[in-house]
Amino acid sequence: MKTIFDRNTRGQLIDRIEQIDEYKKAEWGKMNVLQMLKHNTYWNGWILGKESHVYKQTFMGKIFGKLALKRMIRDEKPFDKNIPTSDQFKVKGQNGHLEPEKSKWISLIKEYENYHNPNFIHDFFGKMTEEQIGILVYKHTDHHLRQFGI
Known part of the structure; x- marks a missing residue:
């Protein structure tokens, strides 16, 4: 299973990020390329604890979060297109x-x-192991790069 904690995997993702330019168009979703970049810088800063974030799991997450996480990271299958995102990660402007x-x-x-x-603490999935975080971050990054054909 690919994980952000693997040096080679990080290198491959960075190579893909470097291919982004202003002419890239989304193959799905509502974000343009700049919004996608901002979404990812904010999201990764949240995971890494870069700013003073309040980590709290939503009520629905407490009910369904662990099951959803298990389904999302159980295999190599990429995330589905158009999966919903929490309001705090929606980039406006x-x-x-x-x-x-x-x-x-x-x-x-x-x-x-x-x-x-x-x-x-993930807002939907709750407390996660480092292994789960590594897989989730890889899949999230891959998802948005594929969104722009990279």
Whole structure:
């Protein structure tokens, strides 16, 4: 199973991120390429504990989260297209520049080499093992790169 904690996997993802340019169009979903980059920099910062996030599982997550997580990371199958995202990760607006967002995302991907965020609680899946986090981060990153044909 691929995981963000594997050096070669991180390198492959970084190579794919470097292929992003302003001409990439989404094959599904509502985000443009800049919104996708911002979504991923915010999301990875959340996982890594980069800002003062409040980690709390939703009520629905407490009921269905563990089952959903198990289904999402049980095999190599990529995430389905158009899976819903929490409101906190929806990027609004078009402001920003592509290259700095790419650089920021790549920098965050590199930080998984020394991952340590014992306070992390996924808003839907709840408390996760490091192995689960590694698989989820890989699949989330792969999902958005495939969304833009990368």
